[in-house]
Amino acid sequence: MALHHPPLDGAGTRGERFVNVVTSAPDGNAFAHPAFFYRDDDEYLRGVVPFILGGRDADEPVAVAVPAPRLEQLRGAVRRAAGPDGAPVTWIDMSEAGRNPGRIIPGVLRAFADRHSRDRVRIVGEPVWPGRSPAEYPACLQHEALINLAFEGRRATIVCPYDVAGLDREILADARATHPVVVDHAGEHPSSEYAPARVLRLCNRPLPERPDIEATSFDHARIPEVRELACRRGAALGLGRVRAGDLELAVNELAANSALHGGGTGVLRIWSEDGHVVCEVRDAGLITDPLVGRRPAGLGTGGGRGVLMVNHLADLVRVHTGPEGTTVRVYMRL
Known part of the structure; x- marks a missing residue:
């Protein structure tokens, strides 16, 4: 680290004038990024x-x-x-x-x-x-x-x-x-x-399909079954007890969203990939809100609160949505 005393005198180490990062928006109210x-x-x-x-x-x-x-x-x-x-x-x-x-x-x-x-x-x-x-x-x-x-x-x-x-x-x-x-x-x-x-x-590109992975179809009545399957399969692939429980919660939220907003049914797949357990839920729904799952708790609407929970539980979440349906892929690090 090349910071010397007195620090931050406005000149860079190469002798050029250093231009500081923007500190405020022009009118003081607008967003600056x-x-x-x-x-x-x-x-x-x-x-x-x-x-x-x-x-x-x-x-x-x-x-x-x-x-x-x-x-x-x-x-x-x-x-x-x-x-x-x-x-x-x-x-x-x-x-x-x-x-x-x-x-x-x-x-x-x-x-x-x-x-x-x-x-x-x-x-x-x-x-x-x-x-x-x-x-x-x-x-x-x-x-x-x-x-x-x-x-x-x-x-x-x-x-x-x-x-x-x-x-x-x-x-x-x-x-x-x-x-x-x-x-x-x-x-x-x-x-x-x-x-x-x-x-x-x-x-928003389609995620590569994995037809080689066994698919489990579900509807609202089978949510407890796929939730338990996710926990058991995640543990078998190497997740510890706590993280397998997190995967179970994430699948519960995604399956509930499929039942409520994704045409009533969905398909679950689980596999291991590059040091992660990967869980995918596909359904016939369409996500129209680009900020779904990214608003703080209490401000989300509809299925967004479930996706928000999934974002907090997972190490990575990838989503593709379109007229043909929605795919949510959840990654849990091993």
């Missing part, structure tokens, strides 16, 4: 730490949700830079709280913003980092596109750092499509590629 492209540790700290400290100066609550190694870097830098008065910050390990990208909006971003509903809030949220699996990344991309919808009209600035050196070019291109503004070493730029609705359409 910049992507921050950083090249190294020094640039990361010099971009994010002033944004955090600025929250103290502007009397705006601040939350920082980044992977654990970055969390420790920022916590130490803020402690050194803030002086004896400190800087009140809510620190969140995104590698744990955001392991399933589907729970970040309700469980991290909205949870913090709703606790401070009278204030404009600042959030640093880093949902994409080197090491995210190919199965996780589409859910991360979908999450970034949905932030704009979930926070429309809210008084908040959510800065999303992206590691330019560690992430593929395709991921950086996706970041430009999900963020209206990009901040990098050269300054702040409106993104000409910003197209979150297009991203959401691309993320």
Whole structure:
């Protein structure tokens, strides 16, 4: 970590003028969602730490949700830079709280913003980092596109750092499509590629079918049976008692949704894949609300509360919905 005393003097290690991360929306009320492209540790700290400290100066609550190694870097830098008065910050390990990208909006971003509903809030949220699996990344991309919808009209600035050196070019291109503004070493730029609705359409791709896995059909009367099957099969594939119970709860919610909103019947499949137990529920329903399962408890409607619970229980959730029906795939890490 290349932060020296006195810290954050406005110049980067390469001698260029450093442009700080956006700290407020133009009128103070609108939602701001910049992507921050950083090249190294020094640039990361010099971009994010002033944004955090600025929250103290502007009397705006601040939350920082980044992977654990970055969390420790920022916590130490803020402690050194803030002086004896400190800087009140809510620190969140995104590698744990955001392991399933589907729970970040309700469980991290909205949870913090709703606790401070009278204030404009600042959030640093880093949902994409080197090491995210190919199965996780589409859910991360979908999450970034949905932030704009979930926070429309809210008084908040959510800065999303992206590691330019560690992430593929395709991921950086996706970041430009999900963020209206990009901040990098050269300054702040409106993104000409910003197209979150297009991203959401691309993320809603059919999931590969697994006809080799035995299918169990169910209706409302058979929900207890498929729930018990999920628990038993999950344990046989290696889940511990607690996680097998979590899978049982998730299947119960999904099967109930199928019975109530998916045409009355559904099909369950369970298998192991890449260190996970995977459970899939298919039915004839259509999800029309892109934020289903991503609103905090008490604000969801209909089947959304069940999907919200599934997002909180699972390590990853993938969904495809269309006129032909809906597939929800739940991943539980072994």
